Amino acid sequence: MAASLKAKIAEVFDEPGCDKNQGKSEKERKKGCTKQLSPGAAAGGCAFDGAKIALQPIVDVAHLVHGPIACEGNSWDNRHSFSSGADTYRTGFTTDINELDVVYGGEKRLFKSCREIIEKYDPPAIFVYQTCVTALIGDDIEAVCKRASEKFGKPVIPVNAPGFAGPKNLGNKLGAEALLDYVIGTEEPETTTQYDINIIGEYNLSGELWQIKPLLDALGIRILSCISGDGRYHEVASSHRAKVNMMVCSKSMINVATKMEKKYGIPYFEGSFYGIGDMSDTLRQISKLLVKQGADAELLDRTEALIAAEEKRAYERIQAYKPRLQGKRVLLITGGVKSWSVVAALQEAGMEIVGTSVKKSTKEDKERIKEIMGEDAHMIDDMSPREMYKMLKDARADIMLSGGRSQFVALKAKMPWLDINQERHYAYGGYEGMVTLVNEIDKALANPVWKAVRLPAPWDGAEMIPADTAPEMCMPQPVREAGIVAREHALNEGREAAAHAH
Numbered sequence: 001m002a003a004s005l006k007a008k009i010a011e012v013f014d015e016p017g018c019d020k021n022q023g024k025s026e027k028e029r030k031k032g033c034t035k036q037l038s039p040g041a042a043a044g045g046c047a048f049d050g051a052k053i054a055l056q057p058i059v060d061v062a063h064l065v066h067g068p069i070a071c072e073g074n075s076w077d078n079r080h081s082f083s084s085g086a087d088t089y090r091t092g093f094t095t096d097i098n099e100l101d102v103v104y105g106g107e108k109r110l111f112k113s114c115r116e117i118i119e120k121y122d123p124p125a126i127f128v129y130q131t132c133v134t135a136l137i138g139d140d141i142e143a144v145c146k147r148a149s150e151k152f153g154k155p156v157i158p159v160n161a162p163g164f165a166g167p168k169n170l171g172n173k174l175g176a177e178a179l180l181d182y183v184i185g186t187e188e189p190e191t192t193t194q195y196d197i198n199i200i201g202e203y204n205l206s207g208e209l210w211q212i213k214p215l216l217d218a219l220g221i222r223i224l225s226c227i228s229g230d231g232r233y234h235e236v237a238s239s240h241r242a243k244v245n246m247m248v249c250s251k252s253m254i255n256v257a258t259k260m261e262k263k264y265g266i267p268y269f270e271g272s273f274y275g276i277g278d279m280s281d282t283l284r285q286i287s288k289l290l291v292k293q294g295a296d297a298e299l300l301d302r303t304e305a306l307i308a309a310e311e312k313r314a315y316e317r318i319q320a321y322k323p324r325l326q327g328k329r330v331l332l333i334t335g336g337v338k339s340w341s342v343v344a345a346l347q348e349a350g351m352e353i354v355g356t357s358v359k360k361s362t363k364e365d366k367e368r369i370k371e372i373m374g375e376d377a378h379m380i381d382d383m384s385p386r387e388m389y390k391m392l393k394d395a396r397a398d399i400m401l402s403g404g405r406s407q408f409v410a411l412k413a414k415m416p417w418l419d420i421n422q423e424r425h426y427a428y429g430g431y432e433g434m435v436t437l438v439n440e441i442d443k444a445l446a447n448p449v450w451k452a453v454r455l456p457a458p459w460d461g462a463e464m465i466p467a468d469t470a471p472e473m474c475m476p477q478p479v480r481e482a483g484i485v486a487r488e489h490a491l492n493e494g495r496e497a498a499a500h501a502h
């Protein structure tokens, strides 16, 4: 592993904003956070995948993957990160290296690819992603990007996060490091105000950012840059002029928040857009920090007024679902902040949470679960698919909310399921998002397909066919007869051939 990459990884692991990391000894910290996989467990994405997920939502730049075509194929557009304008980010660019490049090096091909992209698409910048193969053959993407930037007069940014460096989560942070090293602070915004903020670690999946933006607009707060959902290169490059940074719960880009605080003196806080109470807390935090940074104190009153109106409106709309959803039991398999932040909204609609997973939750998350659901809250540390299936099959839950990977468990148990993780198709952010979530649960529960799939199959109870019956017996009469004749014929031919051979 190149020395610079090693040093970068060590730097990322020494993260002051991560309590877990700071609680470790120096030796332990160096080992990183990757857990040994248990046999049979899915490995998840690689570091390159993580970097791509973190940066691809910058919509107007060209994302060029330097490696074999499969790396780009695997990661292309697999999340629903939306754009309000430019769509260059949805074109998959790759150098598609081949065996000859592996022997002679792929640097020339990379340089030519940059030229071609600039000539054909003219994006404000190109992000070049390193992958396993090109890192192993020693392609120096930093040097090529530097040369291409000088030659073409455009920022060409190296993102050095080859897959073998570690898991997806590390890749998120290495992608963020590329922004810190080459992008943030390189341009100036046209204007600045006392109400400018950055949102870090929000990817605008299914358009969630657009559920938040109207609330901030109503308060006169401007998103100077969202890193990286629906982001624009120039916005990210001038994001160092914001007054406050909001770090979205996932911590995937915590290094951007801590380093911007250190370098530019921008305070940050961690907040979440999921759940009604959380959305309100987030708005309060933003306003409080902005006032601390010099905004007019009347912002606090306006924020409280907006929160009161929005909460009332959301709860009224959720209440309308109560007659249909009262008493329905929900199994929540998600983890992190969502393990508790959506609970209040579901309870408001009359639903009962029979269990919530806490595999990826922090100590504080668990405390919050107890606060909301009481001491007997059913926290599931690590539920195997078999247990999930049993729980659904025994009808101890009416619906499961989880990520896409668990969907087949629910479908096998013939129970409704709703995707609430990153591949979801609906936006569940802010007040509006919680109403959408309750509406989607209602739709999933009332879908007539469940009645149909639970009916006994037409062949159930039909006369059993003995196990040794030839397959033709299951076919319609003429096909069966033709099959039997053909088989007899082939057998006879085989016997004759064998007799001649003797």
Ligand code: SF4
Binding pocket: 046, 047, 048, 049, 067, 070, 071, 074, 130, 131, 132, 133, 162, 163, 164
């Ligand atoms: S592990 Fe390496 S080869 Fe596989 S997708 Fe990631 S970068 Fe590409």
